[in-house]
Amino acid sequence: ASIYTGITIAEYFRDMGYSVSLMADSTSRWAEALREMSGRLEEMPGEEGYPAYLGSRLAGFYERAGMVHCLCGDGEDRVGILTAIGAVSPPGGDLSDPVAQSTLRIVQVFWSLDSNLAYRRHFPAINWLTSYSLYQTKIDNWLNDQVAPDFSRTRLDAMTLLQEGSELEEIVRLIGQDALSDTDRLKLESARSLREDFLHQNSFDDIDTYTSMNKQYKMLSLVMLFYYEAQKALARSADFAAIMKLPIRADIARFKYVPEQEVDRWFELRKEQLLAEMSGLAD
Numbered sequence: 001a002s003i004y005t006g007i008t009i010a011e012y013f014r015d016m017g018y019s020v021s022l023m024a025d026s027t028s029r030w031a032e033a034l035r036e037m038s039g040r041l042e043e044m045p046g047e048e049g050y051p052a053y054l055g056s057r058l059a060g061f062y063e064r065a066g067m068v069h070c071l072c073g074d075g076e077d078r079v080g081i082l083t084a085i086g087a088v089s090p091p092g093g094d095l096s097d098p099v100a101q102s103t104l105r106i107v108q109v110f111w112s113l114d115s116n117l118a119y120r121r122h123f124p125a126i127n128w129l130t131s132y133s134l135y136q137t138k139i140d141n142w143l144n145d146q147v148a149p150d151f152s153r154t155r156l157d158a159m160t161l162l163q164e165g166s167e168l169e170e171i172v173r174l175i176g177q178d179a180l181s182d183t184d185r186l187k188l189e190s191a192r193s194l195r196e197d198f199l200h201q202n203s204f205d206d207i208d209t210y211t212s213m214n215k216q217y218k219m220l221s222l223v224m225l226f227y228y229e230a231q232k233a234l235a236r237s238a239d240f241a242a243i244m245k246l247p248i249r250a251d252i253a254r255f256k257y258v259p260e261q262e263v264d265r266w267f268e269l270r271k272e273q274l275l276a277e278m279s280g281l282a283d
Contacts, residue, residue, distance in 0.1 A: 003030055007064050007084065014080035015070055022065075025087040027058065031099045047098045055102040062086065062106050108134040122200055128162055147213045154217070154224055158194055161227065165191020182240040183231070189244060190227040197253045198223055208256045218267040219255050225271065226252060229278040238281040248274045 003024045010022040024030070031054060038051035046052040065084035072078050086107070090097035093115065095104075104110060110132055117125035133139065140152035148154075168180065168188045177185065198219050202208040211219070230243050251270050258266045 003027065003061055007061065007082075010082050011064065014068065014082040017070060017078040017080050019081040021083045021085065023085050023087070024061070026089045027086045027103065028089045028097075028099050050098050054098060055105065058102050059106050122195070123203065124201060128159070128199060129166060143213070148217050151217055154220055157224055158220060161187060161191050162194055182234055185240060186227070186230050186234060186243070190223070190230070193223050193226070193249075193252065197256065201256075205257065207259055211256070212260055215260060215263045218263055222252055222255060222267065222270060222274070226274060229274060233278050233281050236281075242281055246277045248277050
């Protein structure tokens with residue numbers, strides 16, 4: 001009953017015109033309690049002993065989230081928003097668990113927390129390959145209009161690079177990095193830069209704890225620009241080791257600690273530096 005109580009209170013504040021965020025931790029334990037109560041009532045069990053109506057109960061909870069226009073007697077146009085975030089903790093991290101599968105059929109966004117990332121001290125420990133959003137098309141359109149026209153293309157290129165980097169890591173574990181071509185080694189290093197210089201965030205740092213969309217775009221663009229220009233340099237027969245030793249790489253890693261008011265100027269300077277250093281490799 002706790003999640004129903006929580007979302008009812010959240011709806012009260014939503015109807016007052018507030019934007020409310022509700023964290024349900026954890027719907028798995030709620031479902032286990034539901035299974036126990038169902039068993040005591042001698043109801044027909046479903047998969048793994050959960051009641052057959054588990055999916056409809058979960059859907060009834062998540063469907064109470066959303067944006068509403070409140071009915072106001074004084075003619076006020078009051079808008080309230082309720083965002084529901086449900087934490088699912090299946091035994092052993094098994095996503096085939098009935099609670100996890102029922103949730104995935106309902107929700108439009110999934111953040112996959114990865115214990116391996118947490119053990120490596122990579123925070124937030126969200127797995128970028130298994131997480132997804134079905135709102136991505138709408139979000140891309142907004143980002144392209146409000147932040148930068150090429151935001152979605154840059155994001156797609158970054159996701160492709162992370163996927164290829166993950167596949168190359170599996171190969172490296174088997175045969176070692178020396179067996180890779182310079183192009184593949186560049187993908188591996190660029191994917192590592194995306195993980196450590198862009199996706200990794202230090203919540204204890206006053207600057208890195210919050211990043212605006214403008215800074216996020218410029219951080220991502222600088223990492224991807226290095227990858228694009230390094231590819232061109234390799235095509236001109238540049239030395240891979242020389243590319244990896246360029247001073248701009250250290251500046252890319254420090255970008256996350258640049259204050260917001262200095263981001264635009266800092267980005268333009270480092271972009272010019274990157275292009276100059278890459279062009280110098282051909283000399």
